Amino acid sequence: MSVEKTEELQDHKNITFANKTRYIVLIIGLFCICFTNGNYNVINFSVICMQDVIESQSVANQTHWLENTADVSFIFSAGAVGAIIGLGPSVPLTTKYGVRNILSFYGLLTAFATLAFPFAVSIGYYPVIFVRMIQGFGASILFSAIGSISEGWSPISEISTYVAFLSAGFQIxxxxxxxxxxxxxESQFGWRSIFYLFGGISVVSHLIFFTFFRDSAKVHRNVSHKELRKISTGRMETTGRQPVPYLAVCKDKVVLSIWAAAIGGNMSLMALMTYGPTYLNKVLGLDVRETGFLNAIPYILATAVKFVAGPLSDNLTFIPETWRMIFFAAISQLGLAIGFFAMALTSSRIIAQIAYTTAIVLAGINIVGVVKCAQMVARQHVHFVMAVISLSAWGAIFVLPIIIGFVCPNHTASEWAVFYIAVGIWVIAMNIPFPFFATMEAAEYTKPEWEQKKKNTVAPEDKC
Incomplete structure (x- = not known):
């Protein structure tokens, strides 16, 4: 009996989802990323609904913490602090226990913290800070999870689609x-139901993820031999979980250019996403309703563009893959920079709104530029590369309030113009190295023979 026939008979014993199990994994992973990110952001909206807490907890001649701008701002920052703390152990833990165990643990941690948030509010300010830090701790792994899930499940020919769809969870x-x-x-259920709904769905999503997901398609009972061949084509065989060669990765010029581009892009994008509404409201004079509506449009468009850009990058096979990565990175980051310049130099509300929307939308396609390069170069160690990228994003969230407070204390048009021009220059400067170092080639430290070479190398001082 032929090998193919034997494989078909074996496949008939299990459900193989028409050789599309990797897409089931993609959907489950997308749900986990979407609701974990939602758990982290749920406070952003619900804080404006907590009037009943102020009324029930107010003490005469004392300002409630929900009425104190500095206290509320620190609650937001506490999430970033928790995320930065969570990033530290996430890399060695993922290396040792795999993304299945660690994403499930981190995600459930954030989910239970979200479920506990209303209780923390009923106790007081410091329990809220603590729970907020746990939310951030659990959300810290999301960028690394995108890399690890893609590495274990996406065929090389579909890598852009995979990372684009998973990263769309942030916008969704x-x-x-x-x-x-x-x-x-505004319903009879009140603001507490928001935390219970998102926390509850997140618990279910991560339990499904833990039950169904495996770190590699090779060990999943629902992956057919045909699908496994498709996923494995072009990939190197690795044996088990390998320790991250931190020094080698940190000395890699390609990775350094990726990190530089990510730091430039993340600082700029976070500035736009976090303080764009403030600019629209205070500088351009849009009312709160207009600001809220215009702030929602970029996320919808960014999601749609990601769903197009991922498959487009995979299917433009007549263009060399490295050129495709550079093209999407350039379009993304130049679009982001031009958006900042336009907002800084225009006094037209319409032009500023278009620039704001376009910048956020184009910034999202960097996932099939810089992030795809990270995936292809670092391979099984991509979770470390993505953790550093994630650190740059959380660091930006933490540092930006300090920078904005110093540069734009009065929120005047001239102050914001100076800030936006500086940010536009920053994103261009940080992205200059990437086109010169971008490659599709896997780094030497990802190859099976690299560890063996290290073991066989005898240090000069050890020679006779």
Missing amino acids: SNIVLMPVSGVLC
């Missing part, structure tokens, strides 16, 4: 969160 969570939160906030 905001698209879902805002309208649902608005409805629940």
Whole structure:
């Protein structure tokens, strides 16, 4: 009996989802990323609905923490602090126990913290800070999870689609969160139901993920031999979980150019996403309703563009793959920079709104540029590369309030113009190295023979 026939008979014993198990994994992973990110952001909307807490907890001649801007700002920052703390152990833990165990643990941690948030509010300010830090701790792994899931399950020919779809969870969570939160906030269920809903769905999503997911398609009972061949084509065989060669990765010029581009892009994008609404409201004079509506449009468009850009990058096979990565990275980051310059130099509300929307939308396709390069170069160690990228994003969230407070204390048009021009220059400067070092080639430290070479190398001082 032929090998192919034997494989077909073996496949008939299990459900193989028409050789599309990797897409089931993609959907489950997308749900986990979407709702974990939603858990982290749910406070952003619900905080405006907590008037009943102020009324029930107010003490005469004392300002409640929900009425103190500095206290509320620190609650937001506490999430970033928790995320930065969570990133530290996430890399060695993922290396040792795999993304299945660690994403499930981190995700459930954030989910239970979200379920506990209303209780923490009923106790007081410091329990809220603690729970907020746990939310951030659990959300810290999301960038690394995108890399690890893609590495274990995506064929090389579909890598752009995979990372684009998984990363769309960040935008989808905001698209879902805002309208649902608005409805629940004004309903008889109140603001607490927002935390219970998102926390509860997140628990279910991560339990399904833990039950169904495996770190590699090779060990999943529902992956057919045909699908496994497709996933494995072009990939190197690795044996088990390998320790991250931290020094080798950190000395890799390609990885350094990836990190530089990510730091430039993340600082700029976080500035736009976090303080764009403030600019629209205070500088351009849009009212709160207009600001809220215009702030939602970029997320919807960014999601749609990601769903197009991922498959497009995979299917433009007549263009060399490295050129494709550079093209999407250039379009993304130049679009982001031009958006900042336009907002800084225009006094037209319409032009500023278009620039704001376009910058956020184009920034999202960097996932099939810089992030795809990280995936292809670092391979099984991509979770470390993505953790550093994630650190740059969380660091930006933590540092930006300090920078904005110093550069734009009065929120005048001239102050914001200076800030936006500086940020536009920053994103261009940080992305200059990437086109010169971008490659599709896997780094030497990802290859099976690299560890063997290290073991066989005898240090000069050890020679006779």
